[in-house]
Amino acid sequence: xxxxxxxxxxxxxxxxxxxxxxxxxxxxxxxxxxxxxxxxxxxxxxxxxxxxxxxxxxxxxxxxxxxxxxxxxxxxxxxxxxxxxxxxxxxxxxxxxxxxxxxxxxxxxxxxxxxxxxxxxxxxxxxxxxxxxxxxxxxxxxxxxxxxxxxxxxxxxxxxxxxxxxxxxxxxxxxxxxxxxxxxxxxxxxxxxxxxxxxxxxxxxxxxxxxxxxxxxxxxxxxxxxxxxxxxxxxxxxxxxxxxxxxxxxxxxxxxxxxxxxxxxxxxxxxxxxxxxxxxxxxxxxxxxxxxxxxxxxxxxxxxxxxxxxxxxxxxxxxxxxxxxxxxxxxxxxxxxxxxxxxxxxxxxxxxxxxxxxxxxxxxxxxxxxxxxxxxxxxxxxxxxxxxxxxxxxxxxxxxxxxxxxxxxxxxxxxxxxxxxxxxxx
Amino acid sequence: xxxxxxxxxxxxxxxxxxxxxxxxxxxxxxxxxxxxxxxxxxxxxxxxxxxxxxxxxxxxxxxxxxxxxxxxxxxxxxxxxxxxxxxxxxxxxxxxxxxxxxxxxxxxxxxxxxxxxxxxxxxxxxxxxxxxxxxxxxxxxxxxxxxxxxxxxxxxxxxxxxxxxxxxxxxxxxxxxxxxxxxxxxxxxxxxxxxxxxxxxxxxxxxxxxxxxxxxxxxxxxxxxxxxxxxxxxxxxxxxxxxxxxxxxxxxxxxxxxxxxxxxxxxxxxxxxxxxxxxxxxxxxxxx
Numbered sequence: 083x084x085x086x087x088x089x090x091x092x093x094x095x096x097x098x099x100x101x102x103x104x105x106x107x108x109x110x111x112x113x114x115x116x117x118x119x120x121x122x123x124x125x126x127x128x129x130x131x132x133x134x135x136x137x138x139x140x141x142x143x144x145x146x147x148x149x150x151x152x153x154x155x156x157x158x159x160x161x162x163x164x165x166x167x168x169x170x171x172x173x174x175x176x177x178x179x180x181x182x183x184x185x186x187x188x189x190x191x192x193x194x195x196x197x198x199x200x201x202x203x204x205x206x207x208x209x210x211x212x213x214x215x216x217x218x219x220x221x222x223x224x225x226x227x228x229x230x231x232x233x234x235x236x237x238x239x240x241x242x243x244x245x246x247x248x249x250x251x252x253x254x255x256x257x258x259x260x261x262x263x264x265x266x267x268x269x270x271x272x273x274x275x276x277x278x279x280x281x282x283x284x285x286x287x288x289x290x291x292x293x294x295x296x297x298x299x300x301x302x303x304x305x306x307x308x309x310x311x312x313x314x315x316x317x318x319x320x321x322x323x324x325x326x327x328x329x330x331x332x333x334x335x336x337x338x339x340x341x342x343x344x345x346x347x348x349x350x351x352x353x354x355x356x357x358x359x360x361x362x363x364x365x366x367x368x369x370x371x372x373x374x375x376x377x378x379x380x381x382x383x384x385x386x387x388x389x390x391x392x393x394x395x396x397x398x399x400x401x402x403x404x405x406x407x408x409x410x411x412x413x414x415x416x417x418x419x420x421x422x423x424x425x426x427x428x429x430x431x432x433x434x435x436x437x438x439x440x441x442x443x444x445x446x447x448x449x450x451x452x453x454x455x456x457x458x459x460x461x462x463x464x465x466x467x468x469x470x471x472x473x474x475x476x477x478x479x480x481x482x483x484x485x486x487x488x489x490x491x492x493x494x495x496x497x498x499x500x501x502x503x504x505x506x507x508x
Numbered sequence: 509x510x511x512x513x514x515x516x517x518x519x520x521x522x523x524x525x526x527x528x529x530x531x532x533x534x535x536x537x538x539x540x541x542x543x544x545x546x547x548x549x550x551x552x553x554x555x556x557x558x559x560x561x562x563x564x565x566x567x568x569x570x571x572x573x574x575x576x577x578x579x580x581x582x583x584x585x586x587x588x589x590x591x592x593x594x595x596x597x598x599x600x601x602x603x604x605x606x607x608x609x610x611x612x613x614x615x616x617x618x619x620x621x622x623x624x625x626x627x628x629x630x631x632x633x634x635x636x637x638x639x640x641x642x643x644x645x646x647x648x649x650x651x652x653x654x655x656x657x658x659x660x661x662x663x664x665x666x667x668x669x670x671x672x673x674x675x676x677x678x679x680x681x682x683x684x685x686x687x688x689x690x691x692x693x694x695x696x697x698x699x700x701x702x703x704x705x706x707x708x709x710x711x712x713x714x715x716x717x718x719x720x721x722x723x724x725x726x727x728x729x730x731x732x733x734x735x736x737x738x739x740x741x742x743x744x745x746x747x748x749x750x751x752x753x754x755x756x757x758x759x760x761x762x763x764x765x766x767x768x769x770x771x772x773x774x775x776x777x778x779x780x781x782x783x784x785x786x787x788x789x790x791x792x793x794x795x796x
Contacts, residue, residue: 490746
């Protein structure tokens with residue numbers, strides 16, 4: 083009996099000491115599930131995965147899980163995100179635009195303040211201005227990390243322009259229409275179009291020149307109307323330019339738009355600089371191919387309220403961090419990621435949201451230096467309508483705009499219908 | 509002979525009943541409940557009574573979707589029933605190779621809707637050129653972008669949806685035709701009937717009940733049609749191919765209006781019950 087008691091006591095002491103050793107040692111653990119709207123082959127995703135691998139190697143004592151779920155179809159992605167939010171199951175990282183829906187998420191306390199994060203990590207000055215400003219909500223708060231520094235151009239095929247006898251790029255909307263007519267007469271598709279948002283960009287350009295962002299901001303809140311002079315002018319331009327899109331454009335998707343341009347079937351494509359690699363516009367030297375040029379948003383007239391150097395610039399869809407997932411390990415990882423992101427991103431021909439060092443900046447291919455210069459010269463950023471407008475109104479806007487572009491509605495009818503949608507929604 | 513104790517049938521039914529209640533009735537009740545609320549999925553749920561139901565009557569998009577759905581149902585039902593019966597009739601007339609043809613006819617049913625829609629999207633494309641536009645050019649016709657034309661888009665969507673599912677009804681009609689007693693048919697031939705007379709006056713009346721079963725399935729399915737329209741055209745151009753189910757889905761999950769989306773779901777439920785009720789009344793009249 084005595085022997086049994088001693089044995090039990092000895093075993094108990096050993097177990098207790100083992101427990102104390104394991105409990106006393108701090109276990110480092112970081113789990114990030116990232117629901118991303120980017121495809122797995124996109125530069126930001128590949129760059130961050132490389133950095134994660136590196137971080138794992140440099141922190142062998144950290145139990146680091148970094149899983150990315152990619153849903154590249156934006157509509158499907160947003161639907162999944164909204165369902166997860168409704169069931170309170172948002173992952174640690176999730177992508178979103180700074181739209182009204184995300185503003186509600188922030189109000190609900192489910193997205194950490196990135197302003198605070200950048201300050202804490204001392205990264206405030208290292209982020210491009212557009213990469214911060216684009217992601218701000220209407221109330222000025224910043225709750226999204228952005229991974230790109232983009233601008234949007236009219237990319238064009240120089241050989242097709244030459245064949246059509248076009249010697250200069252258009253600088254006004256009237257010149258753009260004339261250019262398209264010449265291209266059409268020469269037998270090519272003047273402009274390629276596809277997907278949901280590109281058509282809204284064409285629409286937004288004339289009102290932006292005539293009334294900056296006031297037009298859309300007032301129209302969607304009911305303070306103004308879609309049928310103002312700027313709106314009607316935009317609608318008329320839309321109907322005129324749509325005749326130069328490829329046949330069947332309204333059922334074409336984004337990839338078809340890129341493919342038509344990349345394969346040399348269409349002369350002009352309006353897209354963001356993220357499409358440089360998607361549409362095969364980058365040559366072996368890392369610069370834009372010699373056969374491709376680009377020009378910025380044209381102007382209306384001398385009475386424009388925005389400058390020719392003002393146009394669409396953005397930073398791509400942002401990434402939010404769930405508030406309760408932000409701990410010291412998360413902050414350490416994000417700091418490491420941001421410090422290495424510029425180099426990793428440029429390795430995949432993607433202009434990052436974090437400024438590279440001066441030497442790298444000076445050695446960037448000419449196209450990226452042009453993008454940085456163009457973005458830096460913008461004083462008034464044109465707001466992306468599909469981002470600033472309430473999601474229920476975007477659906478109606480896209481539908482009505484397609485009807486307008488296909489000639490099923492007059493500009494006045496379009497404006498009246500949109501005003502009614504706003505009224506119903508309010 | 510009646511069982512002495514009546515508890516056993518219910519015990520056998522219990523698992524299936526539990527699944528039915530959990531998967532069908534409970535979500536249905538939840539949807540009806542949500543239809544009286546205003547909720548965007550994040551904030552507070554606000555009770556608004558019948559406001560969502562009142563909104564349905566002034567909703568232009570719903571009106572367009574409803575009439576599109578009627579067209580989709582009528583044309584889709586006719587197309588699938590006729591094609592299914594035609595394929596079953598052809599199959600029942602051949603001995604060798606009927607298995608291979610049955611498999612070939614059934615393949616569209618098992619291919620995913622996404623694959624079918626992408627195939628037809630490329631086939632019907634004008635720029636870049638698809639097969640149909642090339643054939644039209646060879647026939648000296650101007651290629652038409654069917655999916656982008658208001659007057660053709662809905663018909664295209666209906667026929668593509670019908671193409672996907674007609675194999676299913678082929679199988680049902682084939683099984684029914686195979687079960688028609690051979691003696692009855694042979695007796696008809698002996699009495700001097702031609703093939704057409706035997707088909708229309710002996711075989712088809714023998715499978716009369718199957719028609720109504722297929723009709724119920726078709727009408728119900730077409731009223732809830734979603735995938736082909738959503739994938740192929742997204743309801744566009746404009747509202748040309750918008751169906752009630754696609755509109756409901758977009759309202760709930762794209763526009764984050766779960767309350768009104770639930771109301772549209774209740775509308776689809778009531779619409780389907782009424783439609784099936786009408787089919788049952790017609791069936792009863794035919795039986796009488």
